[in-house]
Amino acid sequence: MIWAKEESLSREEIEEIQLKRLQTTVNRVYEKVPAYRLKMEEIKLKPDDIKSLKDLQKLPFTNKKDLRDHYPFGLFTVAKSELVRIHASSGTTGKPTVVGYTKNDLVTWTELVTRIAVLGGATKEDIAQICFGYGMFTGALGLHYGLENLGASVCPTSSGNTQKQIMYMKDFGTTLLVATPSYALHIGEVAKTMGFNPETDLKVKIGLFGGEGMTEAMRMEMYKLWGKNMKVTQNYGMSELIGPGVSGECLELCGMHINEDHFIPEIIDSETGETLPPGSKGELVITCITKEALPLIRYRTKDISRLMYEPCKCGRTTVRMENLSGRSDDMLVIRGVNVFPSQIEEVLLNVAEIGPHYEITVSRKNYLDTMEIKVELVDDTLLDAYSKLEELNKRIRSSLKLILGLDAMIKLVAPRSLQRFEGKAKRVTDLR
Numbered sequence: 001m002i003w004a005k006e007e008s009l010s011r012e013e014i015e016e017i018q019l020k021r022l023q024t025t026v027n028r029v030y031e032k033v034p035a036y037r038l039k040m041e042e043i044k045l046k047p048d049d050i051k052s053l054k055d056l057q058k059l060p061f062t063n064k065k066d067l068r069d070h071y072p073f074g075l076f077t078v079a080k081s082e083l084v085r086i087h088a089s090s091g092t093t094g095k096p097t098v099v100g101y102t103k104n105d106l107v108t109w110t111e112l113v114t115r116i117a118v119l120g121g122a123t124k125e126d127i128a129q130i131c132f133g134y135g136m137f138t139g140a141l142g143l144h145y146g147l148e149n150l151g152a153s154v155c156p157t158s159s160g161n162t163q164k165q166i167m168y169m170k171d172f173g174t175t176l177l178v179a180t181p182s183y184a185l186h187i188g189e190v191a192k193t194m195g196f197n198p199e200t201d202l203k204v205k206i207g208l209f210g211g212e213g214m215t216e217a218m219r220m221e222m223y224k225l226w227g228k229n230m231k232v233t234q235n236y237g238m239s240e241l242i243g244p245g246v247s248g249e250c251l252e253l254c255g256m257h258i259n260e261d262h263f264i265p266e267i268i269d270s271e272t273g274e275t276l277p278p279g280s281k282g283e284l285v286i287t288c289i290t291k292e293a294l295p296l297i298r299y300r301t302k303d304i305s306r307l308m309y310e311p312c313k314c315g316r317t318t319v320r321m322e323n324l325s326g327r328s329d330d331m332l333v334i335r336g337v338n339v340f341p342s343q344i345e346e347v348l349l350n351v352a353e354i355g356p357h358y359e360i361t362v363s364r365k366n367y368l369d370t371m372e373i374k375v376e377l378v379d380d381t382l383l384d385a386y387s388k389l390e391e392l393n394k395r396i397r398s399s400l401k402l403i404l405g406l407d408a409m410i411k412l413v414a415p416r417s418l419q420r421f422e423g424k425a426k427r428v429t430d431l432r
Contacts, residue, residue, distance in 0.1 A: 003118040003150075004111070006261040007316045011309070014318070017261050019053050021289035026050050026059070029295060032077040035070055036297065056264060056287065056298070057275050063300045064097055067240060072098040078293050087239055088136045099138070099239050100293040106145070108290055112245030112259050113146025119250045119257060119314075120208045120233035124151025127172055129204075131179040131187070132211065133159040133423055138243030139211050143178045146245065152176065159183065159422035162190045169202050177204050180211040181218050181234070182425035185356050188225035189416070199227030206231045210244055212424045213324045215342055217349030221356045234323065240299060241286055247321055252313050255320030262290045265319060266298070267307055270328045281306040283328055284321065302329045304340075332362055332430065334369045337406045341427050344373065344408075347399050353378055353392055357418045363431040372409040373400075380415050 002008055006017075027047045029036040039060040040046070049055060067075060076083075084103050088096040101109065122128070128147045132140035134156060147154050155172060157165055159179075165187060168174065177184060184207055188198045196202060207222065207230060214234045222232045235248035236256050246263055247256035258265050266285040267276045276282045284301045288294075304325040311317050326340030333339070341360060348358055355376040362371050375396070382388055389412055396410050 001118055001123075002315060003115045006259075007115065007257070007318055009261075009317060011317065014260050015053055018264050018289060021261075022053070022056065022264060022287065023047070023050055025287075025289050025291075025295045026297065028077055029297060033075055035066065035075060053264070056266070059287075059297050061273065061285070061298045061300050062296050064240070067097040068095045071095045073100070075296075076100055076293055077295060078102055083293060087138045087243070089239055096136075097240055099243075102292040105242075105292050108262065109142060109242050109245055110145045110149045112242065112262060113142050114149045115259060116235045116245055116248035117143070117146050117150055117152075117208060119248045120235070121206050121231040121251055122147065122150060122152060122176055122208065126152040126176040126206065127155065127174050128152045128176040128178060128208075129155045129157055129165070129169060129172070129174040131157055131159050131165060131177065131183060131422075137423075138237070138239045140178075142237070142243040142245060143208065143210075147176075147178075162187055162422075163194065166191050166194060166196065166202075169204060170196070173203050175203050176206040176208065178208050178210075180421070180424055181209045181214040181222065182212065182357075182420075183422050184209060185218075185221060185225060186420045186422075188222075198225055199230075205229065208233060208235060208248075210235045210237065213326070213342060215345050215349065216323075217346050218356060221349055236303075236321070236324075238299075238301060240294075240296060241288055241301075242291065246286065249323075250312060250314040250316065254312060255308050255322050257312065257316050257318045257320050260318045263287065264289060265307055265321065267305070268300075270302075278307055278309055281322075281325065302327045304328060330428070332371075332428070334362060334371055335406055337404065339371075339404055339406070343403055344400065345427075347403055348373075348375055348396070351375075351392075351396055351399070353382065354396070354412070355415065357420070358427065359418055360428045361431065362428070369432065370409065371406075372411060374411045374413055374418060376415050376418055377412055378415060382412075383414060 030047045082102050083100040085101040088098045134140040191198045219232050233249035237244035237246040247258040249256050264287040267282040270283040284303045284305045286299050288296050305321045308320045326342045357376050359374040393410050400408050
């Protein structure tokens, strides 16, 4: 099922909508946001100069620092009295980024999330359990209203208290799970310790996962735990852009469809800022063209992806973004080598003897960078078999060296000894 006709328009029709909405948005921010007007005046650019989609490249970038520099409402285009909802990031690395919604923004957001849910196989018959934390985080309420709009029954269980989550799943007959991929794996593990087989004793057959990236290897782990017939998709969004609802995978699993009638995507070179041609891999930049309260222009997401414009087998014609390769600001530089945690995860999750949870610690000894990776064994009897542990350790190190081009220390630990996360998993500690 395709929720909205805008998901299957011709390329010409999509671009006609985009240009009209882009011009309206540029005029709006120029008139109402002094920070944007100043940026445009500095490069002698007027709203009337935007005559084609190609002219988007003339506009200045926006980044998270802009939001923090103008905290809390300096980039808004509406008065506080017009806001009906305010969200904010956790602010763990500085001031939180504050985002707001008008009444129309909430209608738009709800519709976009409904599209994403339908992409992943959701229907009005589903009982959806939302295991995102409610609060200032946009994920929980975004999926909540989108699924209700579809007609599904929503259970707002939030995160935490995993055994009670499983009780609700069993008693309510939950069919759809909303969570981070890492928390979904944790729920499945805990269900097993409670004596349940997630595949046969629970009715969860759809996973709408977000909040953190999901590699293909992690998707395979999900199938092992929840059953090979589970519909496992991920969706993408940021609080700054709207929350969840920017893009999502359809059941063809060939990238995440972007809602192009509301967002214009670009791929740029992170170093030069140059816009790259279709098919190139680089940093994803998004322009919001329908938001009222906070319409961001050329927002640098720091996420690494590429864009695919070929029509999809599902019938949708919207551009797809490749599942994320990582974030430019998550990239680790170790002895001159660029390393993304997602590369490490892909290797680890293809080793049968270890589980899906891991911790990466980067430190510096005698002026040299070192990387230690803790991984959990699936079977604790291996801890008593020194020769097998040594062979496994060497095999993992060899596989990582082949992919990364550098050596890493591997520490094999007992099953279920690493920290579990109910929200976004923290995999990397950099002590340098």
